[in-house]
């Protein structure tokens with residue numbers, strides 16, 4: 023029987039670099055937004071609810087022809103795990119050979135989920151934010167940390183402001199950021215003060231009710247909202263959604279999965295891939311929201327990058 027390699031979190035971390043991930047994902051998101059001729063096949067993810075334990079299991083298959091990436095991620099998300107000191111998201115990715123369907127690697131999906139989500143927010147920010155010096159982060163979990171790491175690497179961030187619903191989480195992340203990057207970091211006790219002077223806002227929480235509402239913000243602020251991935255959950259208020267130019271990763275995902283989009287009834291201006299293609303305008307001088315649900319194509323592209331890097335290593 024043939025065995026296939028397993029790549030753990032450390033293999034993924036050494037294989038993925040944000041610059042390379044951003045370039046690959048930018049092209050793949052553009053392919054996706056071309057429609058059928060873009061060579062991306064990706065059904066809406068199938069999600070099984072584990073109501074008794076407030077958990078979910080999602081299956082996310084995708085094929086991205088231009089990257090030779092055929093993969094399926096299985097991801098669980100259990101919000102209550104944090105109280106047990108366990109990760110709230112756990113994921114594995116199975117990568118296949120596109121020519122035969124043969125499984126060629128299985129790998130950790132948690133690091134990929136964190137890095138590819140942050141990389142996609144960085145792509146949206148590159149196009150939609152007028153300035154990128156002051157970053158406000160709502161949340162202090164895995165995604166909040168990954169977003170800070172990516173944004174510090176990719177943009178000339180000068181100040182980072184953090185709010186979390188549990189202040190000790192924000193303090194802990196602030197210590198990590200200031201020790202790792204030597205950037206000015208401040209923790210805020212309320213969302214309104216945290217976002218007031220921000221050029222870019224990241225909302226990355228497990229909330230089910232809006233945490234970011236209409237309040238004093240810079241007129242051209244760009245907001246990346248990666249939380250609230252269920253049709254009943256919201257991270258942004260309806261008013262805020264309706265008074266912003268709303269971009270999404272996938273119109274199909276956003277209209278089926280995003281409570282922020284569904285409950286507000288806000289108009290979707292377009293997909294970030296359409297911005298990359300130059301098919302729709304990047305309204306960088308207005309308030310913009312990038313609503314991210316997370317796409318299987320992003321996992322497939324990242325998994326293929328990891329596989330190629332690990333194969334290359336074997337040869338050297």
Ligand SMILES: NC(=O)C1=CN([C@@H]2O[C@H](COP(=O)(O)OP(=O)(O)OC[C@H]3O[C@@H](n4cnc5c(N)ncnc54)[C@H](O)[C@@H]3O)[C@@H](O)[C@H]2O)C=CC1
Pocket residue numbers: 099104110111135139161162163164165166186187188191226227228229230233247248249250251314315316317
């Ligand atoms: N768009 C995408 O591609 C992806 C989105 N996600 C979503 O992003 C969000 C954050 O994920 P992770 O950072 O991995 O989770 P995490 O569990 O590591 O962090 C969650 C954060 O939310 C905070 N939080 C929990 N309950 C809250 C509440 N009621 N109000 C305000 N804050 C609350 C926690 O204190 C923590 O800071 C989740 O909704 C997750 O499902 C996760 C992966 C990919």
Ligand SMILES: O=C(O)C1=NCCCC1
Pocket residue numbers: 097099111135251315316317
């Ligand atoms: O894209 C993903 O992966 C996820 N998105 C939202 C919920 C959990 C995982």
